[in-house]
Amino acid sequence: MKPINPTEVQNKLDEFNEQDLYLHLETTNGAYASHKDQSVMTVGAYIRNGLIRYQHAKITGNGPYRVGMKLEIGWVYAEGLTHWEVDEKNQLLLAGHDANGKLAVACQLSKEPF
Numbered sequence: 286m287k288p289i290n291p292t293e294v295q296n297k298l299d300e301f302n303e304q305d306l307y308l309h310l311e312t313t314n315g316a317y318a319s320h321k322d323q324s325v326m327t328v329g330a331y332i333r334n335g336l337i338r339y340q341h342a343k344i345t346g347n348g349p350y351r352v353g354m355k356l357e358i359g360w361v362y363a364e365g366l367t368h369w370e371v372d373e374k375n376q377l378l379l380a381g382h383d384a385n386g387k388l389a390v391a392c393q394l395s396k397e398p399f
């Protein structure tokens with residue numbers, strides 16, 4: 286993965302506009318965070334192969350970035366994004382890594398299930 290280029294990511298988001306897409310969205314502060322520091326609450330969210338169609342999407346920020354996708358009846362967004370790539374299956378893969386390089390958020394879009 287490479288550091289986010291907002292213009293290139295926006296172009297890919299625009300390409301996927303008004304199409305049925307599969308969403309993988311995951312956040313975590315680390316499954317074992319509370320083992321190192323009991324005052325830290327372990328949190329996370331996960332959805333894989335959620336079928337969405339957005340009316341428009343936008344990347345914002347100066348890094349880390351936020352991507353918001355406006356659905357017919359709501360929103361999906363991910364923030365803290367730092368890296369991206371488009372893979373050989375034309376899937377948009379976005380990730381946010383913390384200062385230690387650990388994955389904190391992943392947001393992926395595909396025309397096919399993951």
